[in-house]
Amino acid sequence: MSDKIEKNGDKGHTAQTGYVLVLSDATAQAEYLASSILHHAEEKQGEPLRIALSGGSTPKRLYELLGSSEYSDRMPWDKIHLFFGDERMVPHTDSDSNFHMVKESLLAHIDIPFRNVHPMPVLDDPAKAAEIYQAELQAIYGSKTLEKGKPLFDIVLLGLGGDGHTASLFPGTPVLQEKDKWVSWSQPSDAPHKRMTLTYPAIASSRFVMFVVSGESKAQIIREVRDEDKPYPSAAIKTEGELHWILDRAAGGE
Ligand SMILES: O=C(O)[C@H](O)[C@@H](O)[C@H](O)[C@H](O)COP(=O)(O)O
Numbered sequence: 001m002s003d004k005i006e007k008n009g010d011k012g013h014t015a016q017t018g019y020v021l022v023l024s025d026a027t028a029q030a031e032y033l034a035s036s037i038l039h040h041a042e043e044k045q046g047e048p049l050r051i052a053l054s055g056g057s058t059p060k061r062l063y064e065l066l067g068s069s070e071y072s073d074r075m076p077w078d079k080i081h082l083f084f085g086d087e088r089m090v091p092h093t094d095s096d097s098n099f100h101m102v103k104e105s106l107l108a109h110i111d112i113p114f115r116n117v118h119p120m121p122v123l124d125d126p127a128k129a130a131e132i133y134q135a136e137l138q139a140i141y142g143s144k145t146l147e148k149g150k151p152l153f154d155i156v157l158l159g160l161g162g163d164g165h166t167a168s169l170f171p172g173t174p175v176l177q178e179k180d181k182w183v184s185w186s187q188p189s190d191a192p193h194k195r196m197t198l199t200y201p202a203i204a205s206s207r208f209v210m211f212v213v214s215g216e217s218k219a220q221i222i223r224e225v226r227d228e229d230k231p232y233p234s235a236a237i238k239t240e241g242e243l244h245w246i247l248d249r250a251a252g253g254e
């Protein structure tokens with residue numbers, strides 16, 4: 001247990017109060033994140049490190065670095081459990097699948113025990129798939145109720161969409177109102193697939209939330225979320241721990 005949680009108590013961080021770190025470019029951003037994850041893994045001193053991975057394209061560079069010779073042999077993969085923050089309801093072999101992206105960029109290159117990788121199941125019935133994943137999380141957590149000071153995840157990596165979504169918490173979808181379930185699903189109006197996603201309560205049960213955002217195209221939405229607190233889904237992200245915006249200069253400016 002990081003003493004940071006005890007200091008923060010239940011204050012925690014929001015998307016607006018989180019720390020901001022701007023790295024020179026996407027490569028430096030990936031290097032910072034990889035070294036940070038290695039540090040957190042080492043800090044756990046043999047206890048499992050639970051990471052919820054983000055989908056989308058931005059984190060691929062990080063995953064490729066973690067799977068590279070520079071990191072793959074240094075990470076205690078037998079103590080790291082990889083979860084997913086969200087998933088598209090397509091087969092894991094589909095190029096639109098977040099699992100497919102993580103498998104190609106990371107899993108295919110590391111020696112991680114099969115039991116340590118927790119893909120979101122894909123079923124025709126997304127509600128059933130979400131129930132299955134939630135049950136898996138609850139079994140690992142050891143309770144069906146999230147408790148303050150006992151975070152479900154050590155690290156939750158999140159991306160940021162141009163419409164202010166994060167994970168698969170899209171504007172105007174009912175999952176934004178979910179206060180009890182840990183996993184739910186949505187049918188975003190402007191996304192081709194049904195989606196499964198961690199909910200706000202599950203994401204909040206974390207030691208660290210790291211928004212990983214890069215590119216000039218995201219600079220405006222970051223300002224609107226952080227500084228103007230506009231009612232985007234990503235603006236409502238909270239954690240009982242620390243929230244960090246890990247940006248490249250193109251997205252984060254000076
Ligand atoms: O499944 C997904 O697509 C992600 O979880 C989603 O929330 C993503 O992080 C943002 O859409 C940003 O995507 P890019 O990194 O591709 O800009």
